[in-house]
Amino acid sequence: MKRRIIEIDREKCNGCGACAEACHEGAIAMVEGKAQLMRDDYCDGLGDCLPACPTGAISFVEREAAAYDEQAVLANKQKKMQEKMRKEGTPLPCGCPGSQSRSIRHTETRQAETAEPVSRLSQWPVQIKLVPVRAPYFDGAKLLIAADCTAYAYAAFHERFIKGHITLVGCPKLDGVDYSEKLTEIIRSNDIQSVTIVRMEVPCCGGLEHAAKTALQQSGKFIPWQVVTISTDGRILD
Known part of the structure; x- marks a missing residue:
């Protein structure tokens, strides 16, 4: 091809x-x-x-060129990790959680018994640079694209934003990359129902918002979207 x-x-x-x-x-x-x-x-x-x-x-x-083979890539990563573990003499893991895509299911039992908040994260990985372009959890997903710092600044982040969404996080300033191409492929290749962009009020977060908006435009799809801005003291500004 x-x-x-x-x-x-x-x-x-x-x-x-x-x-x-x-x-x-x-x-x-x-x-x-x-x-x-x-x-x-x-x-x-x-x-x-x-x-x-x-x-x-x-x-x-x-x-x-041969088509991109995600399964071959994951298998190769696992093989390299196992080889490294053997050389270092440490126990072999079942796989690298940072590279293996998986869904996460939670129950309300722990919250009812302990009164502790329940994680609302429904998939792994979450970093934009690590998440695969195609994954089963993207089918019919409400997509959350969030700046790293927002989850620390806004106390009810899991309940207000992560719940019911597939979560992608990143920081264009620290990663030093333009996320727009990968986000475009994710939106274009999957049945995304909506996109919520959560950013901090600081100027550098504009890069994440710009990348998400560019991806929406380049995907060729008409998808409902919104931008939410969090202040450095943890308030929703708009």
Whole structure:
């Protein structure tokens, strides 16, 4: 199939390895001191590696390439983790929770017995950089796109925002990436029913709002959406 995929210019590559570190799918490795795309089916075409490259050696191209294989990527990650655990002599886990997509179900029993709040998180992972583009929990989902700090600033965040939503969180300032391409693919590839964007009042949070709005526009879908702004002292401003 013909699709968008990365291309690495070996002449421009300085061998720093930043792109290999930034590639969550393990598609890039260092070979003889230069970055190299190891497998087409490990590259999701979203380009998290592009902003990490200091020399501009990575670009997008349209060419014949194997389709992105998420299951193969997850299997490879688990294999590498198991190998690392063996070398370190530590017990092998069943898998890396940071890379394995799963749904979470809660009951009200604990809250009734202890009067403690119940987590409303319904899926894992939640970080925009880690969440898969396609997952069963996206089917018919009400999507929450939230800045990292909002859950700390607003006390009733779980009940007010996470409950009944699929949650994606991130900070464009700290991550140093543009989330719009990945969010576009998530909205375009799944049956998303609505989008709620929760941001802080600080200016840097505008990047998250902009990325979400851009994704909604580029997805080609007409989906109800809203933006909620949280103040630094924990109030809803609008």
